[in-house]
Amino acid sequence: MAAPQPKIMTSRTLILLTAYATVMTISCSYYFVQSVSRELNERRSSVDYYEEQFLPKRVGGDDVVDYGRSERNITQSSTSTFPLASHIVTHGRPRTATTLLFNMVAASYFLHLTHTDPSRIPSIHLQLWKREDAADKVLKREHERTLLLKTHIDLPHFKADNTVIFTAAMDKAEAAETKQQLQKDGYNIAFVQDMESLKQDGIPGLVSQYVSGYQLSSQDQKHLIEYFTSWEIIRQCCGQQMSSKWRNDMMPEQYKRKDLPHHPTCANYDIDEVEQSLMASELYKMMDRYPNLQALNKPSLNDETLNGTYCSSYNHRVKTEGLSFFGTPGGRPVRSGLDWAIKNEYNIGTETLTPAGVKMMEGIGMRELWRREDVEKKVWLKKLLRERTVKGAKSYKLGLEEIDDSLEFHFGDEENSVEEDEQVEESQAAIEIPVIRNPDLQPIASQNFDKSHAIFLISFGTEAAASTLVERCVLSLRRRGRYSGYIVVLTDAPPDRYEHVWDENVIVMHPQKEHMLDEDGEPLHYSKDNMSLKPKRFKTFVLDYVDMDSRLDDVELVYYLDIDILAGDSLDGLFQGLEKQYQVKGYRPKEDVSKLYFVTPLSKEWPLQSGTMIAERGTSQHCLRLWREEIDAMLKTGRGRDQDALRNIYIRMESGDEKKCQLVRMDNENYISFPTPRNFAKLSASGAQHANLIHISNSLFAKKIEEEEQNHYIHQILQLSEEEVASGIYGKAVVRAKDTSR
Structure with missing residues (x-):
């Protein structure tokens, strides 16, 4: 009978254990859930605070x-x-x-x-x-x-x-x-x-x-750079709110403004290629899927949707119709004499105004005033003139005496007027910032050469300083040559002669004293017959002066040009053509010979035309030194020209006596034209194709061409507006040579 006892005790034990486990599970679960709940509440509180703020x-x-x-x-x-x-x-x-x-x-x-x-x-x-x-x-x-x-x-x-x-x-x-x-x-x-x-x-x-x-992400960064590199070009060079400088560059002559400099980069681009590059960018395509964001993919909110040729079509209308900032043909609105009188008062400013007059001028923007009716303009102008403390400076003869003195001028929304003026000014003077070049874009001008090339000009003597030959040369390089890179002007003119004349990429330098001495450190003496050698001897120092300015550290090739040379077409063709054909290189292996490059002249008297020269940064110094030594030898004889010195070296080179210097004769290939009485009619004919460079030498080839004909031709090359011609900013086109017919 005692055998079944353990079985009964085991069953009770299991029941007790189960009950104990249940109680413990419920108890632990309560505390665990309470802990989790407390942690979740704390986390939710933290997240809610962050989200509420940001x-x-x-x-x-x-x-x-x-x-x-x-x-x-x-x-x-x-x-x-x-x-x-x-x-x-x-x-x-x-x-x-x-x-x-x-x-x-x-x-x-x-x-x-x-x-x-x-x-x-x-x-x-x-x-x-x-x-x-x-x-x-x-x-x-x-x-x-x-x-x-x-x-x-x-x-x-x-x-x-x-x-x-x-x-x-x-x-x-x-x-x-x-x-x-x-x-x-x-x-x-x-x-x-x-x-x-x-x-x-x-x-x-x-x-x-x-x-x-x-x-x-890094991929997002790539997309943003790709997109905005093209967008920034489009913003400045295309559409209704393009840079005012670029619009002015393209305007028909009768609408051009003479007070605006050229845009430094827009002429360098195939604008349709830039437009297509923007449209092909990943970010453009991503945003274009959302109708609410498509406006971002245009040059401005006032422009049409890009289609691959929108920019060139719009720019063509600017060139042919003179589209203004407001998108209307005919250039800027024609201002009346009354409008110009108002502008003159704003130019005079508030210095001579009473407090009431200052309030009148500061109470409304000039352009907002221009938009008012003529009667309102006259009321404002008449009242303002009475507040001038300096009387009688301007009467204007605009019938102001007929305006009823009891009429009041209403300013309206004063701040709005000023703000609208500022917005117009912002758009018309578009901000130009450095643009990272997209390697997939092929330029149509010389932007690839902006850092590796420099153009070197020399202007010596009172006659050159009194003329505007240098200004003409630089103007043509920027306009016709579409070259925005460095130009070095070496001059003995007073420091203020060329101050604030050009953009920052034109570097004005002055001759070093040691370059006026011979190899022994003695002063050089010039005679009446070789005085021309004084400035031309400085051609042999072009690389020395390039070394003096850190901005030119990346320059590999220096193009020397006489200042009576003008650009007739894009320098891109000149650079690419000559350098490819004659294997011009900035730097060569040390064992290579020193080289200088010259164009073949018209005259058979000299083998080389020294008005144009290419110097290689790494190799040309030896040839330049030889040229200088030949010039210095001529100074001792009292006669000679820089081309005579080159001829001496060339003869030695041809005979094999000079093996370390090579003067390369480059065939013209229509890169440079020399206007003469014989070919002038053809060169100046309407629609004629201009050479990359035009050398108008009045000391030799062009001296017998009529001055009036030269003026007309050079004004055309410089693309001068009527205002620029009338202003006389660029003086007469001809520096008179000595009369050699007697």
Whole structure:
């Protein structure tokens, strides 16, 4: 009977153990769930705080509904250094590249959303807020849209917790100060773009800021650089809001402005190729899939959609119809005498105005005043003239005495007037920043040679300084030659003679004292018969002067030109043609002979024409030294020319006596033309094809061509406007040579 006992005890034991386990499980689960719940609440609190501050949010009344609830979105956003908000405002003073700022923000934010929340992309709404919008508009909380705004108006209109600010400054110091002040004032500031960094670092430098700010990928960085390298060219060189300089370059002669310099790069591009490159970029195609973003893929909001040839078609209309900034034919609007009187008063300024007059002038912008009716203009002008403390300077004879003195002038929206003027000025003076060359774009001008080539000019003597030969030469190189690279002007003229005449790529130098001495350090003496050697001896120092300026460190080839040479066509053809045919190289192996390159002259008296020369940076120094020694020997005899010195070396070279220097004779091949009485009619005929270089030598070939005919021809080569011709800026076309007919 005792045998079944263990079985009963085992069953009770199991029951007790099961009950104990159940109690313990419930107890542990309670504490575990409580712990997990507490941790989740803490995490949710932390995430809600982050999202409330930075993640884009949809707002309705006082209720906040967050976007981006997925873990992917939270992770991506948590690494972003730019704050994120419902709306984005890009802001800045006119002429601080605010259009580039707006487009860069839009494209970068678009790429950010492709990674974090693609469903938000269709809700982006692009807007331009003008001054008149400020009166009755505030940035409101939106249910369905993310507003991406461009504006020049005051930032207090956008001081909201659902807005992030991108703004612009002129330099790094101003950018740092602006960001600090805006943060202090409570703005949600993301980035301050500055012109100094933009010019220094170009598009890649700017892109790197957005890649870091939005935590974009290296592939995104590649897409942004590819896109904006082409976009920035299109922005400056195509469409209604192109650079005013480039528009002026293309304008028919009767509409050209004489006060604008040339655009430094636009002439260098096949603009359709740039347009097609932009359209082929990955970012262009990505944004083009969204109708709300397609406006970003145009030169400006006022332009049509790109089609591969839009830019060349538009530019052709500028060239043939004179399309203005407003897209209307006929150049700038023709201003009346009344408008010019108003402009004159603005030019005089406020210095001689009473406080009431200052208020009148500062109360309205000039262009806004131009848009008023003539009666209103006359009322303003008559009242302003009465406030001048200096009387009688201008009467204008515009019938102002007939204007009723009781008429009042109404300023209207004062700030709006000034702002519209500034916006027009910003567009008409488009910001030009360094553009990274796209290696897939083939230029139609000499941009490939901008760093590796330099053109060297020498202007010595009072007659040359009194003339505008150098200005003409440089002007032709920029206009006809479409050369934007370095030009060195060596001159003995006073330092202020060529001050502030050209762009920064024209380097003015003055002769070194040691170059006026012979090899023994003794002063050189010139006679009446060899005085021409004084400036021409400096041709043999061209490489020495190139070595003196660090900006020219990358130069490999130096093209010397006499200052009476003009460019007749793109120098691209000259560089490529001569250098390929004659194997011209900047640097050669040490064992190679020294070389100088000259064009074959018309005269059989000399084997080489010294008015044009190519010097190789690495090899030509020996030949230049030999040339200088020959010139110095001629100075002792009292006679000779620089071409005589070259002839002596050439004869020794041909006979084999000179083996370390080679003077290369380059056939003309129509690269250079020499106008003479015999060929002048053909060269100057309407529609004639001009050579790359035109050497108008009035000391030899052209001296018997009538001055009036030369003037007409040279004005055509220089592409002078009627105003430029009438102004006499470039003087007479001819420097008179001695009369050798007697």
